[in-house]
Amino acid sequence: MKNIHKNILHIEPTHGLINDPNGLIYDHGKYFVFYQWNRFKLDHSYKEWGLTTSFDLIHWQSQGSALIPDTIKDKDGVYSGSAIPKDGKIHVFYTGNTKNNGNRKSYQIHAILEKENTFVKQPQTIETPSGYTEHFRDPFISKENDHWQMLVGAQTDNHHGTIAIFTSDDLKKWQYQGKYFENKILDQMCECPNLVTFKDKRLLLVCPQKRQINLDQDISSYSAYYIGKQENNRFIPDSKLTKLDEGFDFYSPQVFQDKSGRKIMLAWMSRMTDTQEEACPTKQFGYMHCLTLPRELILKNGKLYQQPLKEYLDASQTRKKIETKEIKFDSNLCFEIFHFNPSNNSKFEISLFNDNIQLEYKNKNLTFRRKDWSTSKFNTKTFQINEIYQIDFYCDRSAIEIFINNGEKVLSARYFCNENERKNIFLSSHNFKFEIKDLKI
Amino acid sequence: MKNIHKNILHIEPTHGLINDPNGLIYDHGKYFVFYQWNRFKLDHSYKEWGLTTSFDLIHWQSQGSALIPDTIKDKDGVYSGSAIPKDGKIHVFYTGNTKNNGNRKSYQIHAILEKENTFVKQPQTIETPSGYTEHFRDPFISKENDHWQMLVGAQTDNHHGTIAIFTSDDLKKWQYQGKYFENKILDQMCECPNLVTFKDKRLLLVCPQKRQINLDQDISSYSAYYIGKQENNRFIPDSKLTKLDEGFDFYSPQVFQDKSGRKIMLAWMSRMTDTQEEACPTKQFGYMHCLTLPRELILKNGKLYQQPLKEYLDASQTRKKIETKEIKFDSNLCFEIFHFNPSNNSKFEISLFNDNIQLEYKNKNLTFRRKDWSTSKFNTKTFQINEIYQIDFYCDRSAIEIFINNGEKVLSARYFCNENERKNIFLSSHNFKFEIKDLKI
Numbered sequence: 001m002k003n004i005h006k007n008i009l010h011i012e013p014t015h016g017l018i019n020d021p022n023g024l025i026y027d028h029g030k031y032f033v034f035y036q037w038n039r040f041k042l043d044h045s046y047k048e049w050g051l052t053t054s055f056d057l058i059h060w061q062s063q064g065s066a067l068i069p070d071t072i073k074d075k076d077g078v079y080s081g082s083a084i085p086k087d088g089k090i091h092v093f094y095t096g097n098t099k100n101n102g103n104r105k106s107y108q109i110h111a112i113l114e115k116e117n118t119f120v121k122q123p124q125t126i127e128t129p130s131g132y133t134e135h136f137r138d139p140f141i142s143k144e145n146d147h148w149q150m151l152v153g154a155q156t157d158n159h160h161g162t163i164a165i166f167t168s169d170d171l172k173k174w175q176y177q178g179k180y181f182e183n184k185i186l187d188q189m190c191e192c193p194n195l196v197t198f199k200d201k202r203l204l205l206v207c208p209q210k211r212q213i214n215l216d217q218d219i220s221s222y223s224a225y226y227i228g229k230q231e232n233n234r235f236i237p238d239s240k241l242t243k244l245d246e247g248f249d250f251y252s253p254q255v256f257q258d259k260s261g262r263k264i265m266l267a268w269m270s271r272m273t274d275t276q277e278e279a280c281p282t283k284q285f286g287y288m289h290c291l292t293l294p295r296e297l298i299l300k301n302g303k304l305y306q307q308p309l310k311e312y313l314d315a316s317q318t319r320k321k322i323e324t325k326e327i328k329f330d331s332n333l334c335f336e337i338f339h340f341n342p343s344n345n346s347k348f349e350i351s352l353f354n355d356n357i358q359l360e361y362k363n364k365n366l367t368f369r370r371k372d373w374s375t376s377k378f379n380t381k382t383f384q385i386n387e388i389y390q391i392d393f394y395c396d397r398s399a400i401e402i403f404i405n406n407g408e409k410v411l412s413a414r415y416f417c418n419e420n421e422r423k424n425i426f427l428s429s430h431n432f433k434f435e436i437k438d439l440k441i
Numbered sequence: 442m443k444n445i446h447k448n449i450l451h452i453e454p455t456h457g458l459i460n461d462p463n464g465l466i467y468d469h470g471k472y473f474v475f476y477q478w479n480r481f482k483l484d485h486s487y488k489e490w491g492l493t494t495s496f497d498l499i500h501w502q503s504q505g506s507a508l509i510p511d512t513i514k515d516k517d518g519v520y521s522g523s524a525i526p527k528d529g530k531i532h533v534f535y536t537g538n539t540k541n542n543g544n545r546k547s548y549q550i551h552a553i554l555e556k557e558n559t560f561v562k563q564p565q566t567i568e569t570p571s572g573y574t575e576h577f578r579d580p581f582i583s584k585e586n587d588h589w590q591m592l593v594g595a596q597t598d599n600h601h602g603t604i605a606i607f608t609s610d611d612l613k614k615w616q617y618q619g620k621y622f623e624n625k626i627l628d629q630m631c632e633c634p635n636l637v638t639f640k641d642k643r644l645l646l647v648c649p650q651k652r653q654i655n656l657d658q659d660i661s662s663y664s665a666y667y668i669g670k671q672e673n674n675r676f677i678p679d680s681k682l683t684k685l686d687e688g689f690d691f692y693s694p695q696v697f698q699d700k701s702g703r704k705i706m707l708a709w710m711s712r713m714t715d716t717q718e719e720a721c722p723t724k725q726f727g728y729m730h731c732l733t734l735p736r737e738l739i740l741k742n743g744k745l746y747q748q749p750l751k752e753y754l755d756a757s758q759t760r761k762k763i764e765t766k767e768i769k770f771d772s773n774l775c776f777e778i779f780h781f782n783p784s785n786n787s788k789f790e791i792s793l794f795n796d797n798i799q800l801e802y803k804n805k806n807l808t809f810r811r812k813d814w815s816t817s818k819f820n821t822k823t824f825q826i827n828e829i830y831q832i833d834f835y836c837d838r839s840a841i842e843i844f845i846n847n848g849e850k851v852l853s854a855r856y857f858c859n860e861n862e863r864k865n866i867f868l869s870s871h872n873f874k875f876e877i878k879d880l881k882i
Contacts, residue, residue: 039505040558064480065506070552075561111511117481120516 003285004419005398008335008439009312010269010290011035011052014062017042017288020192021266022049023083023092024256031057031258032090033266034066035291036080042277042288047077049094057264057294057311058441067119073098073107074121080138080192081108082254084148084171089113091171093150095137096125104134104216108152110171122172126150129176131157132164135211138192140254141171149233151180151193153206159213161186163193163206165233181206181226181235188213191221192252195230196263198299202230204237205244207252223251223267227302244306247402247411248370248379255297263297265306269399269412279374281416282398290399292412305407308394312337316437323433331395331422335439338393338424341432348428352393354421357400357413361388366404373416385409444726445860446839449776449880450753451710451731452476452493455503458483458729461633462707463490464524464533465697472498472699473531474707475507476732477521483718483729488518490535498705498735498752499882508560514539514548515562521579521633522549523695525589525612530554532612534591536578537566545575545657549593551612563613567591570617572598573605576652579633581695582612590674592621592634594647600654602627604634604647606674622647622667622676629654632662633693636671637704639740643671645678646685648693664692664708668743685747688843688852689811689820696738704738706747710840710853720815722857723839731840733853746848749835753778757878764874772836772863776880779834779865782873789869793834795862798841798854802829807845814857826850 012018016039023034030053037050051066067078074096081094090113098105108126111119128136135155142149150166165180180193187208194205209221223244228237244253245267253267269292272280280288293312298305316337320329331353342348342361350359358369358378366385369378385404392403402411426434453459457480464475471494478491492507508519515537522535531554539546549567552560569577576596583590591607606621621634628649635646650662664685669678685694686708694708710733713721721729734753739746757778761770772794783789783802791800799810799819808823826845833844843852867875 046558065509067511068506068509069559070508070511070562072561072564075555075559114516117487118510118516120513121511123513 001284003282004333005282005416006285007290007396007399008441009058009293010396010399011060012290013037013039013050013287015039015286017044018050018291019044019268019270019289020080020252021254021268021291022080022094024254024266025083025085025090026256026258027085027090030055032083033060033291034083034092039065042283047079047097049078057309058315067092067094067111071096071121073125074109080252082140084141084143086171091141092119093139093141095139097137106134106136108139108150124172126166126174129164133157133159135189136164140193140195142195142197150174151195153189153191153193155189156182159188159211160184161188161190161208163190163235167233177233180233185241187211192254194253194255196255196297201227201299201302202235203227203297203299203304204235205253205255221251223253225304227299227304245410245412246381246383247368248381248413250292250412264294264309265297266294267292269414272414275374276372281373293394293401295407295410298407303408306403306410307407308392308401308403312394312439313437315441316439318435319438320436321434323431325431326425326427327434328423328425329436331424332438333397336395337437337439338395339435339437340391340393340426341434342388342428343430343432346428346430346432348426348432350427351425352395352400353415353417354423356415356417356421359391359402368411370413370415442725444723445774446723446857447726448731448837448840449882450499450734451837451840452501453731454478454480454491454728456480456727458485459491459732460485460709460711460730461521461693462695462709462732463521463535465695465707466524466526466531467697467699468526468531471496473524474501474732475524475533480506483724488520488538490519498750499756508533508535508552512537512562514566515550521693523581525582525584527612532582533560534580534582536580538578547575547577549580549591565613567607567615570605574598574600576630577605581634581636583636583638591615592636594630594632594634596630597623600629600652601625602629602631602649604631604676608674618674621674626682628652633695635694635696637696637738642668642740642743643676644668644738644740644745645676646694646696662692664694666745668740668745686851686853687822687824688809689822689854691733691853705735705750706738707735708733710855713855716815717813722814734835734842736848736851739848744849747844747851748848749833749842749844753835753880754878756882757880760877760879762876764872766872767866767868768875769864769866770877772865773879774838777836778878778880779836780874780876780878781832781834781867782875783829783869784871784873787869787871787873789867789873791868792866793836793841794856794858795864797856797858797862800832800843809852811854811856
């Protein structure tokens with residue numbers, strides 16, 4: 001059976017279930033994207049790190065299992081973590097999850113890529129300091145001036161989300177330095193902290209998680225960021241907490257820096273409900289979920305922009321370019337980019353893939369609708385945006401990322417349409433510029 | 442490009458290079474075949490345990506990586522080993538290979554299948570006792586009456602092949618009990634010892650290896666067996682050392698027992714030279730080598746017989762049955778079985794796949810020829826056999842196993858012919874019975 005949902009650019013597993021991107025790193029010409037992987041079942045009962053690599057961020061080569069649960073400190077899951085280079089070797093840190101007689105215990109574990117394809121798990125591990133529950137995970141390592149720093153997503157004894165900080169001179173011995181950041185807005189747990197260092201600002205990514213404490217179950221979670229600074233092992237925000245993505249499928253982003261200094265982010269492209277996972281059309285092909293496209297993070301005038309990589313534009317060819325008030329056309333099954341430049345103060349309506357994806361802008365409100373494949377009803381989000389001068393649509397076969405005003409806002413969503421649902425309509429109160437591009441790979 | 446060499450019944454890797462079968466075990470309705478696997482390159486630079494499982498020994502499901510090199514005790518290779526059940530769990534023992542500054546050091550490592558898909562490596566390991574070099578590997582575990590026993594393939598300080606023995610009450614603490622068996626015939630190293638316990642006899646499988654001591658390189662090796670008994674942690678043979686297979690491609694066999702008590706053996710189906718590996722036609726499809734078919738070992742009147750599993754006959758259908766002095770027919774690209782029953786004292790010539798495989802019997806000598814795909818010349822073996830009353834040919838697409846006189850002798854060989862080389866000829870001085878069967882799976 002033909003798989004019309006198989007994405008072209010979005011990283012998907014060869015089989016099994018993918019979630020968080022892990023250990024993102026650029027090393028000697030090669031991009032490493034590790035990811036949380038259940039290669040046995042389409043559920044979350046097993047977690048290891050799978051690996052895919054690329055030389056150009058477009059073509060990816062699956063490398064299979066990279067770190068698997070096989071020690072007494074990670075037997076119930078090789079959970080998320082990050083990577084950093086030191087002395088010519090890639091070092092990764094991840095959370096080893098264990099459950100013995102129902103009791104969770106977490107270890108922050110260090111592994112070194114001692115030679116090609118061989119990560120050696122180091123015996124020294126970090127146990128959870130007092131003051132926290134064992135929801136203590138997702139170590140994020142950065143190099144500060146004269147030392148290394150590890151942020152760990154955490155839950156306090158009182159069940160508040162927070163971030164713990166450790167420092168080290170050698171990546172081996174770590175000193176606990178207290179709470180890097182705490183705020184009630186971090187709900188009951190803060191997952192996947194990430195710190196991005198721009199010239200004079202820091203960007204702190206957090207995933208606040210609401211939890212049902214008695215049952216030890218998660219309820220909901222989302223991904224957001226602060227802009228601020230770091231002083232004496234503490235983060236001081238000078239912005240309010242802002243969502244990273246206004247769409248339906250985005251979580252646990254991770255950022256790394258490439259050769260040219262670009263800050264590149266990938267995230268898990270799913271916030272699917274259990275019902276949506278159950279009905280996910282790729283299940284019949286033995287896999288589920290994907291990552292977002294890598295996006296460049298740019299901080300300009302104190303404001304964060306997320307932009308698609310220029311590599312994708314370089315690899316694209318214009319199919320059509322027009323100025324009009326209305327255009328109807330069919331998508332093909334390739335990766336397509338649409339550039340849409342509305343006039344000032346115009347209203348517009350956009351429908352993609354026979355209404356599977358819809359955008360409507362009027363009265364300074366943008367409404368985003370996505371047809372839910374599990375119910376055939378629409379999921380809807382509306383938010384205020386005072387001016388829209390550009391929207392770029394990056395359309396893969398079952399994943400779309402919509403960049404508004406050069407990435408001031410991004411809407412990410414999975415969608416699953418039939419093969420014959422390829423009709424697109426752009427309709428506006430005023431003339432707009434429009435361009436369709438096809439990716440040539 | 443079509444792969445006409447892809448075998449139907451012989452276990453092959455999805456990609457990469459396979460060698461020794463490891464950890465063979467039947468557990469709760471499922472057959473586990475682990476194997477030495479380089480999933481990254483078609484060479485021997487990386488070794489882990491891959492896994493494939495089956496419910497019927499016919500249909501196999503690849504499970505990917507099972508044990509990977511990721512600790513300081515196995516970072517340079519998860520080498521061969523065996524499996525045994527205890528208290529409802531599968532326990533495996535393997536050799537962890539390490540090389541630091543060019544110095545080899547081996548550890549015998551214990552891992553427990555703590556839950557589905559998760560082997561947990563245990564911290565206690567066995568280091569090499571004094572009196573041996575670090576060519577100390579391939580632990581084979583058996584349950585004796587009141588304790589567990591481990592045989593380890595070894596090389597003495599004086600560079601003689603031997604087998605070391607350990608015993609344990611709990612699979613955790615092991616006591617070294619000296620040399621299980623030593624004999625100059627074991628060359629410079631004895632790889633992959635296996636012990637099979639029949640009603641009143643023991644079968645000891647050994648792989649004597651000739652080594653170039655100064656360069657620490659292997660020269661040649663083969664697989665053979667003794668029949669004998671075990672007394673006070675020592676093996677006492679009452680047969681001479683006999684080759685297990687008289688063909689071209691057979692090494693490092695391993696035996697396990699299934700539910701019904703059958704002793705079933707699989708081996709690595711390769712003794713390819715470097716030149717043959719280089720020219721191996723499956724390389725273009727990203728994989729190399731296969732295992733032999735599982736064979737049942739039967740000890741009858743003090744003599745060992747190797748027989749194809751009855752499962753294959755059960756799944757086969759007769760295409761043709763005839764009595765004649767000559768038959769010519771074409772093979773198809775399915776798995777085929779030929780039963781050949783020559784008359785007493787007859788001479789015969791058999792040519793399969795346009796002469797790629799040839800058997801000739803005259804003057805009580807059987808000559809086996811296989812066309813070498815790297816040179817197009819013939820590899821030849823001749824041995825005396827006083828009477829031949831039956832030959833069964835099990836023909837896969839690029840692997841053939843020939844069972845003489847109900848498995849008194851077996852000839853295993855890889856062969857690689859063109860798609861149009863399908864002509865077979867059986868020609869004898871006297872009438873013979875002949876039957877062609879097709880496997881229906």
